[in-house]
Amino acid sequence: MRRSSSTVSVLHPVRKRLVPTDGTVANPYLELTIQSLPSDRVSNLYWSWSRAIFGRYDLLHLHWPDELAHASGRLQRWSKRFCLALLIFRIRATRVRVVRTVHNLEPHESTSGVSAALVGMLGAETSHWVVLNEVTPTPDRTRTTLIPHGHYRGWYRADPRSPQSGRLIVFGLIREYKGIDDFVRVFGSMPGKFSLCVAGRADDPQLAESVREAARGDNRVDLQTRFVPDAELAGMIMDAELVVLPYRQLHNSGAALLALSLGRPVVCPSSPTTERLASEFGNQWIITYESPLDPSKLADAVRRAQDGSLAGNSEPDLSARDWPKLGEALAAVYERVARCDSSHV
CATH class of the missing domain: 3.40.50.2000 (Glycogen Phosphorylase B;)
Incomplete structure (x- = not known):
């Protein structure tokens, strides 16, 4: 599955950014994470369901896995469930590694029934967890790495000014x-x-x-x-x-x-x-x-x-919280997980 001997190919759960005129993106944290990764060690791939199910990559990096099953309409919801089931099958069949960053103790989007079961099955495939602070629980601390949340200096810009009192x-x-x-x-x-x-x-x-x-x-x-x-x-x-x-x-x-x-x-x-x-x-x-x-x-x-x-x-x-050092730390996690011969690290 490796694209070359020198880089790890990683699929990220964010679609290719089309930069609007104001520079706004849906989640700057994900974009800054991707930008921080050293290009000589990591090959970044942006999300699509076809790439996730049929594409070539070494690792899948998840952040909020419940969002993969979340949809408002019934048809869209079942379509996502079907795609998620295919993704789980592909991960198991080809032994793609899964890295997950744990942001919250409870998911933002509530799931139940089939969706919850599929999200649980996807979570069971996790090879390594990344936490943003020392107190976040994970199933296995030996397969957990602390990488703090980076800052937003340089992304959000505003002219220096004194605040309005009160x-x-x-x-x-x-x-x-x-x-x-x-x-x-x-x-x-x-x-x-x-x-x-x-x-x-x-x-x-x-x-x-x-x-x-x-x-x-x-x-x-x-x-x-x-x-x-x-x-x-x-x-x-x-x-x-x-x-x-x-x-x-x-x-x-x-x-x-x-x-x-x-x-x-x-x-x-x-x-x-x-x-x-x-x-x-x-x-x-x-x-x-x-x-x-x-x-x-x-x-x-x-x-x-x-x-x-x-x-x-x-x-x-x-x-x-400088991004270059955080990117280096995350690249090291990717490399360690990708090198492992077993299904979990």
Whole structure:
């Protein structure tokens, strides 16, 4: 299956990027991961079902395997199930290795029945796991490698500017587990000259309405519940004094790394992973609270963020999250897995 003796061919679960005029892509993390891999060691292949089932490659690198079975329409759902079954057969028949990066403790997209069974069968073919922090569980720690989430400096760009005093922002795809509707209600109960921007679309119309209802009557809340291009989002974050991640569940967060990449502190619930972030970057950049969040805790977080700004902490040290060293580490995983003669590493 190897294309040459010097490189490992890897199929990534992202389609070939067609760069729009604003440079926005669906998931910058995946694109940055691919770009970070040394070309003399890794041959990158972009996703299509035909390539996954019939193409030549050494490794399949998965991130959110449940998305391979997710579809809205019944016909599309069964079509994906059929393709996924063929992919599992191909992996078993040709002994293609599977590497999986574990982003979440629970999948974002819920699956059940046939889809859940197929996703489970695909997961059982995993040869090696990559985790983004030390506390993520995997079935076998001897086949697990820690490679932290990289930063977004250089990808999201905005002109340097001073934030608007008292301006908060919560951004990203609006999902139930993020608790954004509850947070908007908490913000509404917080007195003072504060303002809030909510930036990101909601695929669930009922959840979107819940957010709108929570903000109704509060003219301090700017709802931008739509897809926001990367350049515009960067500007919105730079305008804010503090990024809030009021998630009901928070294990890993690309949003936190994006905020830090643009030099904005983050307030988030205390958890094993967020406390590690606070230890790595400092309490002036990662401000944690004990859930549930309330107006007094939010006001205290704003005060701490402002104190950190006055102390001259212009930007956090993200050198441990530089992409070239992360790409080298991931290439080493690929090579180790591809060299193994057994079905698992």
